[in-house]
Amino acid sequence: MARIEDPRTAPPLRWGILGAGNIAGEFADAVNAHTRAQLVAVGSRNRDRSERFATAHGIPTTHHGYLDLVEDPQVDAVYVATPHSEHREHALLAIAAGKHVLVEKSFTRNAGEAEHVFAAAKTAGVFAMEAMWTRFLPHVAALHQLIDAGEIGEIVNLSADHGQWFAFNPKSRLFDPALAGGALLDLGVYPVSFAHDFLGVPDAVHATGALTETGVDGQVSIVLSYGARTQATLSTTLWAKTPTMASISGTEGFVTVAGNFHTPTSFRVQRTDGRVWTFDNPSPRGLQFEAAEVARRVAAGDTESPRLTWANTVEVMRTLDEVRAQIGLVYPGE
Known part of the structure; x- marks a missing residue:
């Protein structure tokens, strides 16, 4: 089966972390434990939060605010880990300072914002990538290898779900329209991106959903159609912990992803x-693989990753845009 390069073999890179929330903490832990990169600075609008984050993750420099972070000469690349509504602004801030960027998924609120960020990165000549870490994991590489080898024949159906239960809190970013909350951009992006990864851009998108009291999507079901008979059936919800499994079925067999x-x-x-045979997970955590991809591409002078190109991210965003249009979800400021 395919072997993914050890993230510890990637060249060292000096990271600045923009935003000090939970996902940023997971990224910091993975980088510290499994790569040769350095976390040199963190920036937050809340000074206490940035200082606590720096202490917890061994980061030597803290910044109160984001401009100081992106202008820090120690920083080579900026990991943007703020709410979806802020991704474009913060990515553009880092790019304007000449920094490479890794931007949490969903990359932006919509495809137009994503195109804006990538256009800026192209002009500046810096690397930019969506932090869709699943694309870089060992089991996904192995899945591609077996499918490319014809192990399950022609793909007929792909299914994937991602649901988590969250107590309703109108002040939480997940339920706040102003922060581009809802299930789709936070959780549903995973099954949608998974379908794009294995099947490409769909010919048609069909979606139905239900909104929360605050007007963001609480649950969405999606069917993507490809050609005459291939479909992807996807779902996401904020209202229940689902199995969060995936399957890919073809004319010669099927794969069940735990x-x-x-x-x-x-x-x-x-x-x-x-x-019948199985692939066993060989790796702890997972965010180190995307960090290593950034380091390798930056060292090579690339501005995008062939595994997750700018076009790939924009294509996923267009599908998410179409889903939102069909369920009637518009964010303030769009």
């Missing part, structure tokens, strides 16, 4: 000829 499918995990292959 939950949580978007994290380092295992899968089981069952062919129609009766042969």
Whole structure:
């Protein structure tokens, strides 16, 4: 099966972290434990939060605010980990300062904002990538290898779900329209991106959903159609913890990807000829793989990753835009 390069073999890179929330903490832990990169600075609008974050993750420099962070000469690349509504502004801030950027998913609120960020990165000649870490995980590389080898034949159906239960809190970013909250951009982006990764851009998008009391999406079901008979059936919700599994079924067999499918995990292959085999997860955590990809591409002088190109991210954003249009979800300021 495919082997992913050890993230510790990637060139060192000096990271600045923009935003000091939970996902930033997970990224910091993975980088510290599994790469040769350095976390040199963190910036937050809340001074106490940035100082606590720096202490927890061994980061030597804290900044009160984001401009000082992106202008810090120690920083080579900025990891943007603020709410979706702020991604474009903060990515553009870093790019204007000449920094490479890794921007949390969903990359922006919509495809137009994503195109704006990538256009700025192209002009500045800096690397930019969406932090869709699933694309860089060992089990996903192994899945591509077996599918490319014809192990399950022609793909007919792909299914994936991502649901988590959250107590309703109108002040939480997940339920706040102004922060581009809702299930789709936070959780649903994973199954949508997974479908794009294996099947490409759909020919048609069909979606239905239900909104929360604050007007963001609480639950969405999606069918993506490809050609005459291939479909992806996807779902996401804020109202229940779902199995968060995935399956890919073809004319010669099927693959079941264990939950949580978007994290380092295992899968089981069952062919129609009766042969069964499994792939076992070899890696702890997972965010180190995307960090290593950034470091390798920056060292090579690249501005985008061939594994997750700028076009790939924009294509996913267009599908998310179409889903939102069909369920009637518009964010303030769009």
